[in-house]
Amino acid sequence: MSRTVTVVLVDAAGRPLGALPPFDVPDPWWQQVASVVDGARHRYGVDVAVLRLLDADRPHPPGGHVRYLAQLTEVSAAVAPVMPLEPAAVDLAPHPLRQPWAEPGGPARSVAWATDELRRLGRPVTAVAQQRTWNLSAIWRLDTPPGPAWLKQLPPFARHEPAVLTWLTTLPLPASPASPVDQGVCVPVDLPGDANSLINDGGVGPGVLGVGGEGLVLLEDVVGEDRYGAGERERAAISAEHHAVQVRAVGAVDGLAAVGVPDLRGARLAGWIRRWLAGHDVSAAARLLDGLDERLRRVRDCGLPDTLVHGDLHPGNVRGDGTRRVVIDWADAFVGHPAFDVLRLAEGLAAPAAARLVDAWADRWRADVPGCDPRQAADLLRPVAPLRLAAGYAMFLAGIEPSEHPYHAFDVPAALAQAAAEARR
Known part of the structure; x- marks a missing residue:
């Protein structure tokens, strides 16, 4: 799958100049813009900085025909009048949620x-x-x-x-x-x-x-490749290494929360989920939401300590070079229950392999916290994990301008449906 892109150009002052003719790029994911910058340079001889998504011909990524707003760099500004620019209708009005990197300059x-x-x-x-x-x-x-x-x-x-x-x-x-x-x-x-x-x-x-x-x-720089294709054995190693970090983090949770890491310990998680899902159609997961406080109380009774949670520990957020692995992209991190990370890491595995991964994780916590019940905690949190993701996507939507809503608008109902399905198992 690829993308067709149209690059609408502005100058350093934000004045519209027109659009480059559409061209294809090999990667389908809308947020990846290296190929867009390279395409503008190689096809039309101009250097640009992509500012933001304008619109697309499909409701969500990947692929399709996507329009971006881009600024000519100083080097290219002098040749702008001779480029094959096409008329382009574009709304350049300011928006209060626009990020600094999405503005000219x-x-x-x-x-x-x-x-x-x-x-x-x-x-x-x-x-x-x-x-x-x-x-x-x-x-x-x-x-x-x-x-x-x-x-x-x-x-x-x-x-x-x-x-x-x-x-x-x-x-x-x-x-x-x-x-x-x-x-x-x-x-x-x-x-x-x-x-x-x-x-x-x-x-x-x-x-x-x-x-x-x-x-x-x-x-x-982190040497290596993102480990999207990691199988059961590599995920087991990632889980074991991450456990060592989470054990160390137990004693640091108050300090991490004090410097701004989101605090989703215990009942705070339920309040956070309800806050961000307010205004969304949660009917698919209504029963789960109704019983969320009691479910989290039962999780607490399983006896595991709160710790630093990565928040999105899939193999693509791990880079490795064959001898060393590094967990990257901690922007979704929070203070909370350690089971969320192993549940995310197990996604995509066949059921027997996923069960072995969670069992090994549970064995490590039982060794470090005698008398706790990690397996029960993971089972209780299994439907809460996608519910938390739904609330996270809703938080993204509340914090971004409407033109970028297609990145996440479909994620909220999809995660709520997954949460409801897990709760029925």
């Missing part, structure tokens, strides 16, 4: 900040390539002599990610002899050697090079 300001930060670190930037832009983030690759760095810009509801990454990459090694997690309070434990090395090497998240205003964060 926004990408240039973001890249200038990152370039200055890298220069200060002795890493002059030799090339910049825009990778992604949508309502959840904007991402650029910046090449430097020691290797690439990555600039990520986050919307207000995801700006806790740098705090999470900073905490992850400074995890301390045990300072005292081994102790188990006792009655929901975590004290230093003696982790397996590989897990200690993982933490000591900073392998649990990308290194943070700098944090700026308006959601800017500059990250070290």
Whole structure:
């Protein structure tokens, strides 16, 4: 599957110039714009910065014919009058929910900040390539002599990610002899050697090079490939490594919540879900919502401690090079129940393999928290996991401008239907 794209151009002041003729790009996902930038350069000889989605000929991604608003860079502005531009009707009115990177001049300001930060670190930037832009983030690759760095810009509801990454990459090694997690309070434990090395090497998240205003964060490169195709064996290893991090995080939850990581512990989760789903048609999951408080009380009685939750721990959010794995994209992180991550990691596996993954996860928690019932907690939270996702998608919709609603509008009812189906099992 591919996309056909139309790029509507504006100048640095936001004045409309017209549109480039439509062209095809190989990747179908609307937020991926590297191929759009490359296509404009190679076909029409102009450098652009894609600002935002304008509209599409289908209600949701991927594929189809998609229109983007893009700004000519300073290099290309001088040749704008000779380009084969076509008339384009476009609404350029401001919107209060528009992100800084979606405005003319926004990408240039973001890249200038990152370039200055890298220069200060002795890493002059030799090339910049825009990778992604949508309502959840904007991402650029910046090449430097020691290797690439990555600039990520986050919307207000995801700006806790740098705090999470900073905490992850400074995890301390045990300072005292081994102790188990006792009655929901975590004290230093003696982790397996590989897990200690993982933490000591900073392998649990990308290194943070700098944090700026308006959601800017500059990250070290993570070598490898996204592990979308990971099978049962690799997911089991990811789960074991992530468990070591979550055990360490139990004692840090108050501090993480204090620096802005969403606090979805216990009853707070029910309130958060209801808040964001208000105004949406929740009839498919009404029975689950009615019993949510009692269900979460039963989860609490299973005896597992709250910890740092990644929030979207599918294999695509893990990068590996064959010898080392790093969990990336912590923008959905929150403080809450550890079962949410293993349930997400198990998605897409055949039922027997998923059950083995959850059983191994449960065995680790039983060893660290004697007397707890992890399997029961996971079973109780199985329908709550997609319910939480539905509320998260609703939060995205409430925080983005209408032209970008197609990214998530269908996710809310789909997740509610999944939650209802899980509750019936």
